[in-house]
Amino acid sequence: MTAPIAIRRLNAADSDFARHLDHLLSWESVSDDAVNQRVLEIIAAVRERGDAALVEYTRRFDGLEVAGMADLILPRERLELALTRITPAQRAALETAAERVRRYHEKQKQDSWSYTEADGTVLGQQVTPLDRAGLYVPGGKASYPSSVLMNAIPAKVAGVPEVVMVVPTPRGDINEIVLAAAAIAGVDRVFTIGGAQAVAALAYGTESVPPVDKIVGPGNIYVATAKRHVFGKVGIDMIAGPSEILVVCDGQTDPDWIAMDLFSQAEHDEDAQAILVSPDAAFLDQVAASIAKLLPTLEREAIARTSMEGRGALIQVADMAQAIEVANRIAPEHLELSVADPAKWLPQIRHAGAIFMGRYTAEALGDYCAGPNHVLPTSGTARYSSPLGVYDFQKRSSIIHCSADGASELGKIASVLARGESLTAHARSAEYRIKN
Amino acid sequence: MTAPIAIRRLNAADSDFARHLDHLLSWESVSDDAVNQRVLEIIAAVRERGDAALVEYTRRFDGLEVAGMADLILPRERLELALTRITPAQRAALETAAERVRRYHEKQKQDSWSYTEADGTVLGQQVTPLDRAGLYVPGGKASYPSSVLMNAIPAKVAGVPEVVMVVPTPRGDINEIVLAAAAIAGVDRVFTIGGAQAVAALAYGTESVPPVDKIVGPGNIYVATAKRHVFGKVGIDMIAGPSEILVVCDGQTDPDWIAMDLFSQAEHDEDAQAILVSPDAAFLDQVAASIAKLLPTLEREAIARTSMEGRGALIQVADMAQAIEVANRIAPEHLELSVADPAKWLPQIRHAGAIFMGRYTAEALGDYCAGPNHVLPTSGTARYSSPLGVYDFQKRSSIIHCSADGASELGKIASVLARGESLTAHARSAEYRIKN
Numbered sequence: 001m002t003a004p005i006a007i008r009r010l011n012a013a014d015s016d017f018a019r020h021l022d023h024l025l026s027w028e029s030v031s032d033d034a035v036n037q038r039v040l041e042i043i044a045a046v047r048e049r050g051d052a053a054l055v056e057y058t059r060r061f062d063g064l065e066v067a068g069m070a071d072l073i074l075p076r077e078r079l080e081l082a083l084t085r086i087t088p089a090q091r092a093a094l095e096t097a098a099e100r101v102r103r104y105h106e107k108q109k110q111d112s113w114s115y116t117e118a119d120g121t122v123l124g125q126q127v128t129p130l131d132r133a134g135l136y137v138p139g140g141k142a143s144y145p146s147s148v149l150m151n152a153i154p155a156k157v158a159g160v161p162e163v164v165m166v167v168p169t170p171r172g173d174i175n176e177i178v179l180a181a182a183a184i185a186g187v188d189r190v191f192t193i194g195g196a197q198a199v200a201a202l203a204y205g206t207e208s209v210p211p212v213d214k215i216v217g218p219g220n221i222y223v224a225t226a227k228r229h230v231f232g233k234v235g236i237d238m239i240a241g242p243s244e245i246l247v248v249c250d251g252q253t254d255p256d257w258i259a260m261d262l263f264s265q266a267e268h269d270e271d272a273q274a275i276l277v278s279p280d281a282a283f284l285d286q287v288a289a290s291i292a293k294l295l296p297t298l299e300r301e302a303i304a305r306t307s308m309e310g311r312g313a314l315i316q317v318a319d320m321a322q323a324i325e326v327a328n329r330i331a332p333e334h335l336e337l338s339v340a341d342p343a344k345w346l347p348q349i350r351h352a353g354a355i356f357m358g359r360y361t362a363e364a365l366g367d368y369c370a371g372p373n374h375v376l377p378t379s380g381t382a383r384y385s386s387p388l389g390v391y392d393f394q395k396r397s398s399i400i401h402c403s404a405d406g407a408s409e410l411g412k413i414a415s416v417l418a419r420g421e422s423l424t425a426h427a428r429s430a431e432y433r434i435k436n
Numbered sequence: 437m438t439a440p441i442a443i444r445r446l447n448a449a450d451s452d453f454a455r456h457l458d459h460l461l462s463w464e465s466v467s468d469d470a471v472n473q474r475v476l477e478i479i480a481a482v483r484e485r486g487d488a489a490l491v492e493y494t495r496r497f498d499g500l501e502v503a504g505m506a507d508l509i510l511p512r513e514r515l516e517l518a519l520t521r522i523t524p525a526q527r528a529a530l531e532t533a534a535e536r537v538r539r540y541h542e543k544q545k546q547d548s549w550s551y552t553e554a555d556g557t558v559l560g561q562q563v564t565p566l567d568r569a570g571l572y573v574p575g576g577k578a579s580y581p582s583s584v585l586m587n588a589i590p591a592k593v594a595g596v597p598e599v600v601m602v603v604p605t606p607r608g609d610i611n612e613i614v615l616a617a618a619a620i621a622g623v624d625r626v627f628t629i630g631g632a633q634a635v636a637a638l639a640y641g642t643e644s645v646p647p648v649d650k651i652v653g654p655g656n657i658y659v660a661t662a663k664r665h666v667f668g669k670v671g672i673d674m675i676a677g678p679s680e681i682l683v684v685c686d687g688q689t690d691p692d693w694i695a696m697d698l699f700s701q702a703e704h705d706e707d708a709q710a711i712l713v714s715p716d717a718a719f720l721d722q723v724a725a726s727i728a729k730l731l732p733t734l735e736r737e738a739i740a741r742t743s744m745e746g747r748g749a750l751i752q753v754a755d756m757a758q759a760i761e762v763a764n765r766i767a768p769e770h771l772e773l774s775v776a777d778p779a780k781w782l783p784q785i786r787h788a789g790a791i792f793m794g795r796y797t798a799e800a801l802g803d804y805c806a807g808p809n810h811v812l813p814t815s816g817t818a819r820y821s822s823p824l825g826v827y828d829f830q831k832r833s834s835i836i837h838c839s840a841d842g843a844s845e846l847g848k849i850a851s852v853l854a855r856g857e858s859l860t861a862h863a864r865s866a867e868y869r870i871k872n
Contacts, residue, residue: 086856093852104559107551113543122793123540123807128786130820144857177856213820232675235820239668257868263861299860335833342837350564354834357558360843360869361836364862368850371559372834384566384649384671386832396822397771398790398808400797401778407796414804416529420522420613421580424735425699426800432693433796 005292005305008313009284012322024275024313025330027241027379039225042196043204050206057197062139062170064192069208074179074190082179090177097369098149098184104371105157108390114399121406124399129159132210133393134202134234135187136217136227137178139168139194145181146367150374151216151388152185158393163187164212166202168194194219199226203234216375216388237388241379242271242311245363246332246352248323249287250339251280253359259290261336264364266307267300273311275330277323284314324348331382334363351382407433441728441741444749445720448758460711460749461766463677463815475661478632479640486642493633498575498606500628505644510615510626518615526613533805534585534620540807541593544826550835557842560835565595568646569829570638570670571623572653573614575604575630581617582803586810586824587652588621594829599623600648602638604630630655635662639670652811652824673824677815678707678747681799682768682788684759685723686775687716689795695726697772700800702743703736709747711766713759720750760784767818770799787818843869 010020045053051069058064058072066072083091114124133155137148148165155163165182167175169192182190191209193201199219205211214235215227227236245265249258262274278284291308298304317323324345327335331351339345342357349355353376356363367374375388402410411434418427446456481489487505494500494508502508519527550560569591573584584601591599601618603611605628618626627645629637635655641647650671651663663672681701685694698710714720727744734740753759760781763771767787775781778793785791789812792799803810811824838846847870854863 089852090856093849093856096849097853107549108561115543121806125544125808125823126782126785126791131786146853146857232815232817235817254868257865260861260865260868264859264865267859267861299858304861346562346835349562349833350567351831352833354836355562357835357837360840361838362843362847362850362865362869364850364854364866365838365843365846365869366834366836367862368853368866369846370557370836370838372561372836376834377831379668381668381671382831382833384831387561387834389832391827395787395813395818395820396825397785397788397818398802398812398823399782399793400790400802400806400808401793402797402801402806404796407798407801410801410805411798413529413532414798414800416525417533417582417804418800420526420529421582422735423700423703425696425703425740426803429693429696429700429798430800430804432690432696433798433801 005295005308007288007291007308010313010315012315012317012326021326021329024311025380035221035225039196039222039229043200043226043229046197046200046206047204051208054193054197054201054206054209057195058193061195062168064169064172072192073208074192079179079183079187079190082176083183085176086180091180093369094145094149094177094181094184097146098153100369100371101149101153102157105154105373105390108154109157110391110394117406119405119409120403122399122401125396126399127394127396129161130213130393130395131160132162132164132212133160134212134215135163135165136198136215136219136223137165137167138219139170140173143167143175143178145175145177146374147218148178148181148187149185152182152187154373154388154390155393156186158390160393162189162210164202164210165190166193166198168192168198196222196226199223199230203230214393216392237375237392238377238381238385242273243268244273244332244378245275245334245336246327246330247276247336247338248327249276249278249283250320251278251283252340253338255283255286255290256294257359258287258338259294261362262291262308262312263294263298263304264362265334266304266312267298270303270306271311272307274308275313275315277315277317277326279317279319279323281316284316288314320345327352331380333376333378333382336361336363353377353382353387404435408435441731441745443724443727443744446749446751448751448753448762457762457765460747461816471657471661475632475658475665479636479662479665482633482636482642483640487644490629490633490637490642490645493631494629497631498604500605500608508628509644510628512624515615515619515623515626518612519619521612522616527616529805530581530585530613530617530620533582534589536805536807537585537589538593541590541826544590545593546827546830553842555841555845556839558835558837561832562835563830563832565597566649566829566831567596568598568600568648569596570648570651571599571601572634572651572655572659573601573603574655575606576609579603579611579614581611581613582810583654584614584617584623585621588618588623590809590824590826591829592622594826596829598625598646600638600646601626602629602634604628604634632658632662635659635666639666650829652828673811673828674813674817674821678709679704680709680768680814681711681770681772682763682766683712683772683774684763685712685714685719686756687714687719688776689774691719691722691726692730693795694723694774695730697798698727698744698748699730699734699740700798701770702740702748703734706739706742707747708743710744711749711751713751713753713762715753715755715759717752720752724750756781763788767816769812769814769818772797772799789813789818789823840871844871
């Protein structure tokens with residue numbers, strides 16, 4: 001017999017709801033001093049000793065008996081080989097997913113633009129791809145082929161000439177599906193290194209690892225801490241918190257479907273968060289019953305149970321308007337609008353990483369193959385940030401090309417403002433361009 | 437008599453040029469432990485004691501005898517009053533600059549988009565503005581009205597409903613041009629607080645200061661360190677390094693113009709960097725002579741001298757192609773192409789914050805009023821980042837709306853991939869949507 005599951009119930013009508021909700025959502029990721037110190041040492045060692053440090057740390061942390069750096073490089077042919085080692089169904093699924101992800105991300109590509117003013121002055125922005133991007137892929141159990149597609153494809157669509165992947169292979173464990181995904185996504189080079197040392201190598205370069213301009217991809221606390229420390233030397237994507245889903249349901253979806261949608265989040269890890277909001281109290285009871293019924297059938301039951309009991313909740317609201325209010329307050333990574341007319345509510349959603357509309361759009365479809373990216377802002381950061389996209393691998397340069405007439409007129413304005421700031425060399429530089 | 441000035445001369449043909457250039461460019465901004473400790477204490481105090489902590493720190497650090505928080509709030513009418521206290525020429529210049537900046541940034545506005553697949557599935561992105569943005573404006577001497585325009589206008593163009601500005605007023609010093617710029621840019625609320633305490637207040641909110649979603653704007657080491665620490669709770673713009681210019685000249689521009697363009701960067705602060713690259717050795721001599729001649733005429737001579745001697749350089753290259761190579765290596769914040777046909781070289785520029793094209797386009801024109809933003813990536817970060825823009829105040833939510841048919845097909849692919857990752861709740865959630 002498995003123990004019954006106790007899931008938090010909240011009601012938005014309660015006077016202390018706001019406080020309870022804040023408490024439920026509260027999450028601060030902390031790198032303690034010991035982790036920081038360790039990571040700073042590793043970064044310093046890689047900067048100083050390059051490949052030698054990488055080999056040493058890989059021996060120590062990954063239990064790999066490598067003779068030298070050459071043993072930590074996977075050539076492109078090894079990726080191609082992986083394509084033959086996975087099942088045909090897996091290969092077809094990866095290829096279809098990649099094609100869909102590519103097609104969606106093509107729409108995000110931003111073009112250079114400019115306009116010409118009456119006096120001939122041209123203003124605009126030139127958009128260019130990064131020269132080189134680095135992709136961190138965790139090793140072992142949390143090594144997800146889908147993440148390889150989601151991180152590498154936007155970079156390639158942006159036109160990044162070289163995508164470098166690092167993936168640790170603890171005790172020699174190689175995930176063939178991950179390598180196959182890398183082959184399909186167009187990854188250019190792979191190094192079998194991981195941890196803070198891999199992040200340091202990508203940021204600063206070694207004899208063998210080329211320095212990249214931006215590092216993306218998930219990792220453990222050492223990887224996240226290292227990314228924070230190298231930020232500024234290179235760009236990084238977000239430091240992700242635990243994954244979360246908020247399901248808003250009008251009470252008309254099959255409760256088993258909703259329970260499984262919540263589990264698809266909860267099975268990730270013990271800190272994952274799955275919340276259901278509905279104006280229908282009886283439906284919340286039905287979903288609670290489905291959860292109790294289905295939980296024991298999950299392969300990852302223990303993880304899902306801890307997540308649901310520790311961080312899950314079923315929230316009753318007065319109506320759909322209040323449900324949307326709660327969604328905007330939470331700014332969830334994943335928002336499922338499992339309702340009859342989701343398009344009606346969409347314009348009122350101000351903050352969410354991804355919005356899964358209607359009863360058929362399970363989050364899992366977006367996680368793997370619908371097309372949009374599954375790297376999304378967590379922990380309320382959807383208030384100010386966006387899904388990983390092509391725009392993360394492009395950057396802009398302002399273009400200013402003044403005609404002689406334009407410079408003369410702008411020079412007069414710049415002169416007044418520069419003198420108001422006591423920056424007189426600025427003023428004089430502008431004044432040289434004023435016509436007599 | 438002023439001392440002659442000695443500016444570093446480099447030649448790209450020298451065997452150790454790369455090493456010299458690396459050394460010239462090297463810059464790491466470091467917050468030492470004492471600063472970090474101090475800032476963490478201030479953030480903790482503001483989180484704990486709110487307004488009371490702000491009042492206390494403002495008394496202590498800004499030497500302001502304030503009775504309470506009410507004394508640290510500037511109503512909108514006070515901003516309007518400032519418009520009457522500056523000169524008509526200043527007001528007209530600010531208004532013209534604001535209008536041009538607004539017009540340029542309107543072009544950056546990104547729209548929601550979507551497409552419908554054959555089976556009725558809809559995919560896209562919904563673009564929304566941040567709810568609230570915070571703008572840090574330094575007090576005292578480095579208080580630049582132009583920065584108020586450059587930071588606030590993109591936020592308002594993005595549609596941010598509330599822009600909150602903080603600006604310290606040490607010993608009661610109020611910069612009327614800064615307040616006038618805030619009025620013109622449409623800033624909604626102003627608090628006369630500064631330092632790490634102002635950043636903490638914007639990030640976490642107090643009884644009087646509303647919490648914002650993103651903090652932008654320059655500041656001293658305490659402000660920069662505080663921004664680093666609150667990153668994650670809120671978004672931040674870049675942590676800026678010293679300002680830099682790279683001028684590429686074919687030798688045909690008036691050397692006095694080029695010297696003054698270099699000074700317009702060098703006068704900012706002692707760490708600012710001004711570099712000239714030219715294939716014409718005689719021209720480099722002429723500019724050196726102009727620098728020596730004009731330096732003593734600068735109001736900020738001492739600062740410019742320290743900057744030019746410490747971090748400036750005149751670099752000789754073989755030809756324009758090599759000049760562009762050097763520019764891409766440096767990835768400068770400001771790049772002046774003071775050449776006959778700048779459009780010819782533009783497509784080869786891969787990394788630069790802003791590109792000032794032709795002999796008439798002095799950087800100062802872009803700093804104040806051409807239209808593009810003057811908040812630009814420094815210290816080589818143009819390799820992966822962009823000028824501040826409307827896109828920094830908008831964010832995207834992925835949209836996925838599967839039709840029943842679409843979900844059925846995608847469910848099959850998701851099922852294979854999820855099982856390949858041992859995430860079986862994901863698989864089952866997807867499989868529920870597969871038609872029999």
